[in-house]
Amino acid sequence: MGRKLAEHIGSILVVALVFALLIVLFQAHQSSEQRARLDPVGPYLSLQFLDFGNPLHRSLFKETLNAFRPDSAQANDALLQAIDRYRELQFTDPSLKTGGGERGLSWNTAARLPGMYGSFIVVYAVVLLLTSYAARTVAVYRFVTAKQHRESALRELWAHLTVFRRETHWVGRVRYFGRAGTLLARAIVKGFTYLVLFSPAYVIGYALKTSLETDTSLFMILLGLLSNGLLLTYANKFYTLLVTESRKGYVETALVKGLGGQWIWNQPGGIRTASLIRIEKRFPSHVLDHIYLNARNQYLSTMKEQGSFLITGLIIAEMALNIQGHFGYELLQQILNKQYDVSLVMIFGIFLVLKATEILVDWQWFRESRKYGNID
Amino acid sequence: MATLTNPLSNSASRRLVRVVTTEKHILWIIVWVAGMGLFWGWAKMFLNSLGLLELQLAFLNSMIGGVMVIVFSLGLGWATGVCLYGLERSGNKTAYLTLNFLLNIIRSVPQIVGILLGYVVVTHLMLGGAFQTPSQQILVTAFLISLVVFLEVSDMIRERIAYHRGLDFYDAMLCCGIPEWRIVNVEILKKNSLAHLVQKAVGVFGMAIFLQCSIDFIVSVGLTMEVSSTNFPVTLGSLLARMDSKQDILAISTVFADITYVKQLFIRHLQGIGVAWTIVYTLFCNYKIANGLVSHYRL
Numbered sequence: 083m084g085r086k087l088a089e090h091i092g093s094i095l096v097v098a099l100v101f102a103l104l105i106v107l108f109q110a111h112q113s114s115e116q117r118a119r120l121d122p123v124g125p126y127l128s129l130q131f132l133d134f135g136n137p138l139h140r141s142l143f144k145e146t147l148n149a150f151r152p153d154s155a156q157a158n159d160a161l162l163q164a165i166d167r168y169r170e171l172q173f174t175d176p177s178l179k180t181g182g183g184e185r186g187l188s189w190n191t192a193a194r195l196p197g198m199y200g201s202f203i204v205v206y207a208v209v210l211l212l213t214s215y216a217a218r219t220v221a222v223y224r225f226v227t228a229k230q231h232r233e234s235a236l237r238e239l240w241a242h243l244t245v246f247r248r249e250t251h252w253v254g255r256v257r258y259f260g261r262a263g264t265l266l267a268r269a270i271v272k273g274f275t276y277l278v279l280f281s282p283a284y285v286i287g288y289a290l291k292t293s294l295e296t297d298t299s300l301f302m303i304l305l306g307l308l309s310n311g312l313l314l315t316y317a318n319k320f321y322t323l324l325v326t327e328s329r330k331g332y333v334e335t336a337l338v339k340g341l342g343g344q345w346i347w348n349q350p351g352g353i354r355t356a357s358l359i360r361i362e363k364r365f366p367s368h369v370l371d372h373i374y375l376n377a378r379n380q381y382l383s384t385m386k387e388q389g390s391f392l393i394t395g396l397i398i399a400e401m402a403l404n405i406q407g408h409f410g411y412e413l414l415q416q417i418l419n420k421q422y423d424v425s426l427v428m429i430f431g432i433f434l435v436l437k438a439t440e441i442l443v444d445w446q447w448f449r450e451s452r453k454y455g456n457i458d
Numbered sequence: 459m460a461t462l463t464n465p466l467s468n469s470a471s472r473r474l475v476r477v478v479t480t481e482k483h484i485l486w487i488i489v490w491v492a493g494m495g496l497f498w499g500w501a502k503m504f505l506n507s508l509g510l511l512e513l514q515l516a517f518l519n520s521m522i523g524g525v526m527v528i529v530f531s532l533g534l535g536w537a538t539g540v541c542l543y544g545l546e547r548s549g550n551k552t553a554y555l556t557l558n559f560l561l562n563i564i565r566s567v568p569q570i571v572g573i574l575l576g577y578v579v580v581t582h583l584m585l586g587g588a589f590q591t592p593s594q595q596i597l598v599t600a601f602l603i604s605l606v607v608f609l610e611v612s613d614m615i616r617e618r619i620a621y622h623r624g625l626d627f628y629d630a631m632l633c634c635g636i637p638e639w640r641i642v643n644v645e646i647l648k649k650n651s652l653a654h655l656v657q658k659a660v661g662v663f664g665m666a667i668f669l670q671c672s673i674d675f676i677v678s679v680g681l682t683m684e685v686s687s688t689n690f691p692v693t694l695g696s697l698l699a700r701m702d703s704k705q706d707i708l709a710i711s712t713v714f715a716d717i718t719y720v721k722q723l724f725i726r727h728l729q730g731i732g733v734a735w736t737i738v739y740t741l742f743c744n745y746k747i748a749n750g751l752v753s754h755y756r757l
Contacts, residue, residue: 093563280742282668284675285698285734289710310668311741318745322752386565393568398672414676417578429571436566 083448090441094434101430105423109186123165134165187423195412195424199431202396202409205299206435209306210392214385215361216313221320222358222374225328229345235269276314283309283395284402297405302396310395316388323377333369342368379454382447389439393432483750490743497735505728513729516697517736519592520670523600523693527666528659530604535611540642542612543619547638561609569606569665573673576602592691599690603669607662614658618651653755657748664744671695671737698733706730 147158337343346352365371400410416425478485545554674695706727
């Protein structure tokens with residue numbers, strides 16, 4: 083764990099150093115650019131008695147220039163144009179505007195960001211916990227139903243329709259078509275659920291924008307959980323780990339030794355649904371307990387990747403839906419306004435969140451591994 | 459009465475049915491193609507010709523971008539995976555740790571942040587005159603996306619090498635005088651990991667489409683001042699970000715108040731709904747194809 087921790091701290095230091103260097107370079111570039119823009123026109127603009135908005139003053143200035151430098155009429159015109167351009171920029175370029183809010187890294191910005199950052203972390207932590215719980219639950223449920231050899235609703239419907247019974251009694255007919263209707267409805271609901279779960283956050287967000295309050299943290303949590311395919315992707319990863327574990331030799335040994343191996347719900351020797359929905363899932367006296375524990379241990383390393391993907395999803399949602407006052411939206415605004423120093427600080431904040439997740443995951447993995455005697 | 463069926467075509471169709479029912483990845487490829495074909499037919503009937511043309515172009519650009527991401531990711535992943543293995547074997551600990559450290563830093567940057575920073579750089583380069591043709595822009599954006607997704611391929615390559623390294627055939631080949639680079643690149647990766655590579659490529663494609671659509675959507679919303687002047691080629695994400703497409707998506711909520719409005723979604727609001735459908739349906743089928751490959755090849 084010490085080596086891992088050193089690596090994490092090392093990478094935080096390296097990234098901090100690189101970002102600090104970039105910020106210094108950016109600020110130096112920005113001030114030199116501003117100086118270069120002001121250099122030729124600055125002395126003239128600082129003349130208090132001259133108003134370049136006044137046509138009379140402009141004409142007088144031009145005539146004076148031509149009188150003093152009669153041989154460089156073109157240069158005089160160019161100077162006047164540069165003054166006009168600079169004055170125009172004072173209205174259009176946010177970096178030259180006065181009273182348009184503070185720019186760059188400042189105490190005011192520093193005071194504004196932590197609140198947004200804090201709520202971003204809270205939303206991230208809640209969604210991460212919810213998705214890891216939901217992914218494990220969905221995966222175990224899918225694993226058990228696969229062991230039960232249950233077919234998909236569409237396949238069941240196909241099988242049901244191919245054995246068309248020539249029922250003569252109306253009760254039989256109602257039952258037959260009722261079953262077909264139920265299977266069809268199940269398939270439609272399942273298909274619709276899949277489409278929602280695979281929808282990018284901005285599609286769901288825009289679809290609900292006029293009917294729901296979309297700028298709340300609760301909505302962000304739901305969006306993070308139910309969009310971008312996050313839940314199904316990681317449920318699938320856990321399911322694959324369960325399948326791989328179930329093929330290993332110890333499973334058969336355990337079954338031979340008499341451990342429960344019945345894949346039925348709520349029956350003696352089977353699996354209890356209460357165990358499935360518990361946060362800390364345990365399946366006492368069932369081989370699934372061991373399969374699950376081993377798969378869960380391997381899944382820990384996937385959680386780092388899940389954290390990264392989740393942050394991606396949350397930032398996409400906040401940026402795409404223009405949710406003001408949220409961290410992702412603010413980051414986009416800073417990039418748009420070319421405030422790269424502030425943007426880099428915000429990105430470093432996101433990097434720290436991910437690093438914290440990685441350290442926690444590594445620590446948990448280290449604890450689990452020590453428990454099972456895999457490492458010292 | 460003699461049967462008129464052709465035994466050859468009968469066996470071919472039977473084989474097709476067998477393949478479709480047993481190999482889910484094939485089934486889902488067919489489902490995707492059929493779904494997109496049906497949608498194209500519908501769009502041809504109800505979408506105006508300009509909208510249809512743009513939709514086709516956006517679809518094509520997105521798919522080409524996705525394929526390019528696969529190519530770049532496989533290249534980068536293969537190169538870094540094999541390079542790390544080579545450094546580890548050669549005992550060059552400093553180089554190995556440095557490369558590993560750098561890759562872990564890339565891993566710790568959320569994909570969208572990495573791509574967004576890349577877009578800022580590319581936009582500045584474009585304003586300076588670089589990447590002016592649509593094909594160059596698709597290539598450079600695909601490369602940016604592959605920079606944040608290739609690590610998955612790299613990890614898989616290392617996993618496959620480590621797995622085969624523990625088997626007898628590795629040492630046996632070394633004893634036979636076969637060079638190690640050949641064992642790793644040809645025997646392990648090309649001959650014995652093709653199914654893994656294909657499955658990973660499918661996964662990368664899904665991720666690429668998702669990231670490309672998302673970043674194009676965001677860039678169209680947020681970085682317009684910078685980007686509009688240089689015009690990125692139209693993709694599904696940027697088409698969805700247009701005002702009329704957004705209005706189409708917003709119209710979905712009308713259905714909650716008036717269920718009969720649902721039929722209007724597929725006619726009047728076809729552009730936005732169609733783009734969203736294309737993205738979501740492609741991602742869903744991609745997930746199913748990847749799953750089908752896992753179960754068929756027992757990966």
